[in-house]
Amino acid sequence: MVDDDQAILFVLQNIIEQNFNDEVVGMSTNPQQAQADIQFQDVDIVLADLLMPELSGIELINAIKAIKPNIHFIMISKVQDDELRTKAYQAGIEFFINKPINLIEVKSVIAKVEKSIQMSRQLLSISAMAKQFNEEDKPNKQISISEHANVILKSLGMAAELGSTDILKVIKIMNHTGEHYRNIDLTAQIGIDKHDKKIMVQRMRRAIRVGLINLTNQLIDNPDDEQAKHFANVLFGYENIHRQILYQQHNRSTGGRVIMQNFMDGLLDESQS
Incomplete structure (x- = not known):
């Protein structure tokens, strides 16, 4: 999780670890440090603040996606600007969590992203099975x-x-x-x-x-x-x-x-x- 407000990070950590079978593997108020750390961590979901000094949430997501394209992103923001939000979706985020943090919204959004991850993994597994099925001895098996x-x-x-x-x-x-x-x-x-x-x-x-x-x-x-x-x-x-x-x-x-x-x-x- 990346947010220049450490209080937000602690609130989100408590919600996630108390309500989901997940572990928060890292928190940072420095987006550049977070970018470096994520390269070496096994991460499924990244929560990032939209507006941060030095490196915006959108810039951070673009940088991470270039290295790890399968990570899922949730944007945290109090900004309601439609243009900025559109740019965030175009960068690859799946949902917004609005500030101030709302327990019900956080639980709902994370549950949806976890379901999407589970579905993606099932589809990739089925896709691999289908490829194997098609590549078996075709002359010997009708x-x-x-x-x-x-x-x-x-x-x-x-x-x-x-x-x-x-x-x-x-x-x-x-x-x-x-x-x-x-x-x-x-x-x-x-x-x-x-x-x-x-x-x-x-x-x-x-x-x-x-x-x-x-x-x-x-x-x-x-x-x-x-x-x-x-x-x-x-x-x-x-x-x-x-x-x-x-x-x-x-x-x-x-x-x-x-x-x-x-x-x-x-x-x-x-x-x-």
């Missing part, structure tokens, strides 16, 4: 379209969603008929009426929305992940992902759109490759 598609859904953190079962069912039909998603008559192929079709499509959309959010978080945390960038383009489109990134960084009022045809056609292409 993988069905549904199995391949399911691996991709798992890598996007979607497999537990109710709509993922529907997505796999439709992918199987698309593969069997050789048709694009827009040409599939779900009522005839699955034997459901229009009402049930509407509910099914809603489930699929909700699952794809979860995938969009998870993939965006993965790219925010690890922008050099080649597989994530590939799925971003093939399944959602870079423009949609870019909008979602801005939205999740609080720099845009609306996020990316779920385009069913793009996702389903892209998923089938990836599953067949």
Whole structure:
């Protein structure tokens, strides 16, 4: 934690260590010293004051990100200037904690960042498993379209969603008929009426929305992940992902759109490759 007011640091330390299973590994009133120390410490989250003498919080974050891009940042500030706050989000912070310090706000913000870290680690683990799955002896192991598609859904953190079962069912039909998603008559192929079709499509959309959010978080945390960038383009489109990134960084009022045809056609292409 970095703040030129030592009293603030002690307040935050007490809140964190009394309410979370976390350890405050360092506190400093000197941002330049903090920058040097963080290079040699195992740190998940950095809390930094926005306005500090000699080195601002934004400058500190930019310097740290150049060395350790996966660290998560929370900004502490009493400043309400929209332009400064926008610059902070652009630098890579996830949330603001306002001064004077409020116990409920601090607990809420840190809990959200911890959840984001946990999700990112799960996605990276699943992504590594998917890569290993794809790199196994392909000539000796035949993988069905549904199995391949399911691996991709798992890598996007979607497999537990109710709509993922529907997505796999439709992918199987698309593969069997050789048709694009827009040409599939779900009522005839699955034997459901229009009402049930509407509910099914809603489930699929909700699952794809979860995938969009998870993939965006993965790219925010690890922008050099080649597989994530590939799925971003093939399944959602870079423009949609870019909008979602801005939205999740609080720099845009609306996020990316779920385009069913793009996702389903892209998923089938990836599953067949």
